[in-house]
Every structure is written in structure tokens, then in C-alpha cells.
Amino acid sequence: MPRLRIAELLSSIGSAAESRLAYLGGLAQLLVRASTHVFTSPLKRSLSFQRACHQAMVIGVGALPVISFITFFIGVIMALQGAYELRRFGALRLVADGVAISITRELGPLVTAIVVIGRSGSAFAAEIGTMKVTEELDALETMALHPIGFLVTPKLLAMLVMMPCLTIWADLMGVLGGSVFGVLGADFTFATYLAATIDALFMRDIITGLVKSIVFALVITGVGCQEGFATGAGSEEVGRSTTAAVVTSIFLVVLVDLVFTAIFYVTGGS
Amino acid sequence: MSSNTADGPIISGKDLRVQYGHREILHGINFDVQAEETIVILGGSGSGKSTLLRTMVGLEKPTSGAVWVGGTNLAQASAAEIDEVRKKIGLSFQGGALIGSMTVGENVALPLREHTKLEASTIEVMVRIKLQQVGLLKFQHFMPSQLSGGMKKRAALARAMAMDPEILFFDEPSAGLDPIVAAGIDNLILNLKKALAVTIVVVTHELASAFLIADRIIVLDAGHIVAMAPTEELRQSTHPRIQQFLNRVADSDAGDEVDQLQLFTERI
Ligand SMILES: Nc1ncnc2c1ncn2[C@@H]1O[C@H](COP(=O)(O)OP(=O)(O)OP(=O)(O)O)[C@@H](O)[C@H]1O
Numbered sequence: 001m002p003r004l005r006i007a008e009l010l011s012s013i014g015s016a017a018e019s020r021l022a023y024l025g026g027l028a029q030l031l032v033r034a035s036t037h038v039f040t041s042p043l044k045r046s047l048s049f050q051r052a053c054h055q056a057m058v059i060g061v062g063a064l065p066v067i068s069f070i071t072f073f074i075g076v077i078m079a080l081q082g083a084y085e086l087r088r089f090g091a092l093r094l095v096a097d098g099v100a101i102s103i104t105r106e107l108g109p110l111v112t113a114i115v116v117i118g119r120s121g122s123a124f125a126a127e128i129g130t131m132k133v134t135e136e137l138d139a140l141e142t143m144a145l146h147p148i149g150f151l152v153t154p155k156l157l158a159m160l161v162m163m164p165c166l167t168i169w170a171d172l173m174g175v176l177g178g179s180v181f182g183v184l185g186a187d188f189t190f191a192t193y194l195a196a197t198i199d200a201l202f203m204r205d206i207i208t209g210l211v212k213s214i215v216f217a218l219v220i221t222g223v224g225c226q227e228g229f230a231t232g233a234g235s236e237e238v239g240r241s242t243t244a245a246v247v248t249s250i251f252l253v254v255l256v257d258l259v260f261t262a263i264f265y266v267t268g269g270s
Numbered sequence: 271m272s273s274n275t276a277d278g279p280i281i282s283g284k285d286l287r288v289q290y291g292h293r294e295i296l297h298g299i300n301f302d303v304q305a306e307e308t309i310v311i312l313g314g315s316g317s318g319k320s321t322l323l324r325t326m327v328g329l330e331k332p333t334s335g336a337v338w339v340g341g342t343n344l345a346q347a348s349a350a351e352i353d354e355v356r357k358k359i360g361l362s363f364q365g366g367a368l369i370g371s372m373t374v375g376e377n378v379a380l381p382l383r384e385h386t387k388l389e390a391s392t393i394e395v396m397v398r399i400k401l402q403q404v405g406l407l408k409f410q411h412f413m414p415s416q417l418s419g420g421m422k423k424r425a426a427l428a429r430a431m432a433m434d435p436e437i438l439f440f441d442e443p444s445a446g447l448d449p450i451v452a453a454g455i456d457n458l459i460l461n462l463k464k465a466l467a468v469t470i471v472v473v474t475h476e477l478a479s480a481f482l483i484a485d486r487i488i489v490l491d492a493g494h495i496v497a498m499a500p501t502e503e504l505r506q507s508t509h510p511r512i513q514q515f516l517n518r519v520a521d522s523d524a525g526d527e528v529d530q531l532q533l534f535t536e537r538i
Pocket residue numbers: 233290291295313314315316317318319320321322364475
């Protein structure tokens with residue numbers, strides 16, 4: 001009897017792992033197909049470009065205000081948190097270093113990703129899911145237009161450009177937030193705070209953040225669109241796939257972040 | 271017009287079986303459509319008309335059998351081959367299926383923009399002509415969500431005709447339209463028939479409209495073809511199922527067909 005249970009358990013773990021792997025495989029396939037569409041059918045490229053620009057506006061420009069506020073506040077919070085410890089060692093001047101490094105390497109890309117998941121990843125799933133339910137995807141296919149090339153490729157292009165841009169902006173706002181504490185709470189001037197920040201940062205830190213943000217862009221677009229395409233019949237299914245897109249994206253983004261941070265830690269040795 | 275030409279039928283189905291999941295919807299049907307004829311597929315609600323239409327444009331893969339469209343067997347064709355076929359056809363869906371993020375005009379322009387190298391101004395003119403034909407010229411800049419159900423359907427007709435395709439598929443073009451507009455759609459189809467060398471496949475359960483526009487009629491019942499005959503011949507048919515359909519008699523074991531009964535009584 002117990003042996004049977006264990007076998008059952010193992011096989012259910014096995015099939016769960018299998019379906020996770022299948023999901024990731026599907027994700028990779030979707031992204032590869034979306035990228036190949038960039039290079040095929042040159043006639044369509046200009047239209048595709050227009051759609052990508054439109055997406056970039058929605059994804060990037062629309063997210064600026066909320067990302068600015070959040071990362072600004074997080075900059076202040078990081079400075080306060082850091083100062084709380086550093087004060088005891090009389091090392092208050094290291095606040096700028098701490099903020100700069102944690103924002104550019106970690107929090108800038110992560111917070112940007114989470115805001116973009118909430119705004120755009122969910123919207124991708126909802127848009128594509130609705131189009132599936134209303135047979136718009138079928139209509140595209142009968143016009144010999146490929147839903148992936150038509151819908152996913154512009155989103156992917158826009159995301160690949162906008163995520164790093166938003167991340168750099170988030171980094172700036174985070175540092176700005178930190179500087180507010182630096183000027184008011186520690187004896188920095190704005191100029192000396194910036195100088196300390198620039199001193200503390202290596203190109204490597206910024207690149208690390210940007211590499212992460214590009215992988216996040218892939219994950220968010222892939223998951224959002226995949227969940228959209230996986231929508232079943234009926235409008236309540238659209239809600240389900242939107243939720244799934246957000247939850248899965250956040251999970252995968254954090255997982256990817258962990259993996260990359262570990263890799264950078266092992267290879268960096270700073 | 272519907273005479274057998276030397277080059278054979280433009281569409282044909284051979285022992286065509288289609289299923290959704292484990293449920294078979296079309297049970298091995300055989301049919302053919304000659305070039306430049308107008309075929310009407312008649313049948314009750316749920317009889318598989320839309321499924322047949324979706325199979326003819328490659329949206330559903332048959333589980334067995336063949337469906338030839340313009341010399342390509344869609345059951346075995348590659349994605350690229352199916353695309354080639356699709357560039358020669360136009361389909362208007364039962365629910366319209368207009369792209370919600372684009373205006374009516376952009377919807378009609380979409381296939382032209384994507385598949386031709388025409389100037390924007392030429393496309394604009396063509397879009398206006400198509401919209402004029404379905405009486406929607408004034409609504410070119412409306413979003414689909416701002417249209418009524420019947421208007422969406424007409425916009426979908428305009429989009430299906432945008433590329434001047436060789437084969438036009440209409441799924442319930444006049445269901446849910448008021449009688450005047452429905453008659454207008456019938457006239458539109460008759461005009462298309464006269465003016466262009468186009469093959470038209472119409473799914474409908476409007477009997478009057480079917481007899482008006484069809485060269486031949488296929489009667490589909492629960493996934494079987496019970497009749498495929500020239501319009502006049504069908505009118506004389508004594509097949510009980512066809513008579514029942516033509517005379518609007520309800521099934522004794524109502525079930526699915528209650529819908530059908532209601533739909534028909536609404537028309538009176
Ligand atoms: N996507 C689908 N998945 C599963 N079953 C489906 C699907 N679409 C249709 N069916 C089933 O297939 C059968 C035929 O449906 P179809 O849409 O072809 O009917 P129809 O003849 O077009 O009816 P109507 O006149 O009401 O449009 C129905 O019983 C329906 O339940």
C-alpha cells in the first residue's frame with residue numbers, strides 16, 4: 001500500500017515536471033517563431049514596424065509615471081534601510097554605494113519587470129485571449145496572416161527595446177530617491193551624492209541589470225502571449241488566462257533573476 | 271453556370287470526417303463545388319455547417335478523408351500551401367470576427383495592405399468601394415465595437431471581398447439582419463455572381479434566401495449530407511428529412527432542433 005502511494009506520488013511529480021517542461025518548451029518555440037517573423041516577408045516589415053512602435057508607446061511611455069514613482073520611493077527606502085545599519089559603523093557615506101548597487105543590479109530591473117507584467121503582460125494575454133474567443137485569430141489565419149507574426153512579433157520587438165530603457169530610467173529614479181535621503185539625512189550635497197554613486201558603480205553592474213531586463217522582456221512577452229493563445233472558449237476563460245499570465249510571469253521573472261544573480265555572483269567574484 | 275467544366279470541381283470533399291476532441295461532427299461526407307457556381311449549405315442549428323466551412327478554409331484538420339480547394343488537399347497541405355490557397359479565398363465569419371483594435375476601414379484594408387503592394391490611396395479607394403457595396407461607407411472610421419451585430423456582419427462581408435477572391439465563403443450572412451438589409455445581402459450576392467467569375471459558398475438557414483441565390487443546395491443534417499441537388503430539383507424532393515426542413519416541422523424529440531424551430535418562427 002505505501003509503496004503504491006510512493007509510486008503514485010513519483011508519477012504525479014513526474015507528470016507535473018513534464019508539463020512544466022512542455023510549457024517552457026512551448027514558450028521557447030513561440031519566441032523563436034516570433035523572432036523568425038522579423039526576418040521573413042520583407043513586404044510586411046514596415047507595417048510590423050508601425051505596430052511595434054505603437055506597442056512601444058503603450059508599453060514604455062505608459063509605464064513611465066508609475067515606474068518613476070515606485071523606483072524613486074524604493075530608492076528612498078533602500079537609503080533609509082542602509083543608513084539604519086551603516087550609521088552604527090559610522091559609515092553613512094556608504095549609503096550611496098549601497099543604493100546604487102542594489103538598484104542597478106537588482107531592484108531596478110525587478111521592479112520594472114513587475115510593473116510591466118501588471119500593465120502589459122496581462123494586457124497581452126487579455127488581448128490575444130479575447131481575439132481567440134471572438135474568432136479574430138481564425139479570421140487572421142484565413143487572411144493568410146499569422147497571429148504570431150501579426151501579434152507577438154511587434155510586442156516582442158517593443159518589449160526588447162523598452163524593457164532596457166525603462167530599466168535605465170528606473171535606475172536613475174532609484175538613485176534620485178537615494179539622493180534625497182543623502183542630501184537631507186546624511187551630509188551629502190546632490191553633486192557629491194552623484195559623484196559617490198558614479199564612483200561606486202562599475203559598468204558591469206549596469207550591464208548586469210540590462211541583461212536581466214532583456215531576459216525579463218522575453219519571459220513577459222512569451223508568457224503573456226502564450227496564455228492568450230491557450231485561452232479556451234468563452235469570455236470567462238480570458239480572465240483565467242490573464243491571471244495565469246501575471247502569476248506565471250512573476251514566478252518566472254523571480255526565478256530567472258535568482259539564476260542570473262547566482263551566475264553573476266559566481267563569475268564576478270567582486 | 272454550374273455545368274461540369276473539364277478542370278473539375280474547385281472544391282471537393284471525399285469521405286470527410288471532422289471531430290472536435292472525441293466528438294465527430296462530420297461523418298464522412300462527399301461533396302463538390304464547381305467553379306463559379308453558388309452553393310448554399312442548408313441545415314439546422316448544430317448540424318455542422320460552420321464546421322464544414324471552417325474545414326474548407328483549413329481552420330479544422332479533418333481526421334480522415336480529403337478536402338480539395340483549388341487543387342490543394344488541405345488535409346495534407348503544408349502551412350505554406352494552405353496560405354497560398356487562403357490568399358485566393360475570402361471568409362466572413364458567423365459573428366463577424368472583425369479585428370477589435372482597428373476601425374472598420376482598416377479591417378477591410380488589412381488584407382490589401384499585407385498582401386499587395388498597392389499605394390495607400392488605391393487601397394483607400396478600394397476600401398470605400400467595398401464598404402459602399404455593403405452600405406457601410408459612413409462607418410469607415412467606426413470601431414467594430416460601435417457597430418450593431420448586423421453592421422459587423424456586413425463589414426465582415428466587405429473584408430472577405432477585399433482581395434476580390436476566387437472563392438467567397440459566407441457563414442450566415444443574413445441571419446440576425448432585418449428583412450430589408452437581408453434582402454440587400456441577397457442582392458449583393460446575386461450581383462457578385464453576375465459581375466464576377468467567383469465561386470460562392472453560403473451557409474444559411476434562411477430558406478427563402480437559399481432558394482433565391484443558390485445554383486445548388488447541400489442539405490446537411492447532423493453531420494451527414496442528405497441532399498445535394500440543383501435548387502429546383504431540391505424543391506421537388508420527397509426525402510422526409512428535407513420535407514421536414516422545408517416545411518418547418520418540428521422534431522418529435524425536440525432537443526437541439528427547438529432552437530431551429532424558434533429561429534424559423536421568428537421569421538414570420
Ligand atoms: N470549437 C468547438 N469545440 C467543440 N465542439 C464544437 C466546437 N464548435 C462547434 N462544436 C460542436 O459542433 C457541432 C456543430 O457546430 P457548428 O458550429 O458547425 O454548427 P452550425 O451548423 O454552424 O450551427 P448554427 O446554425 O447554430 O451556427 C455542435 O454540436 C457544436 O456543439
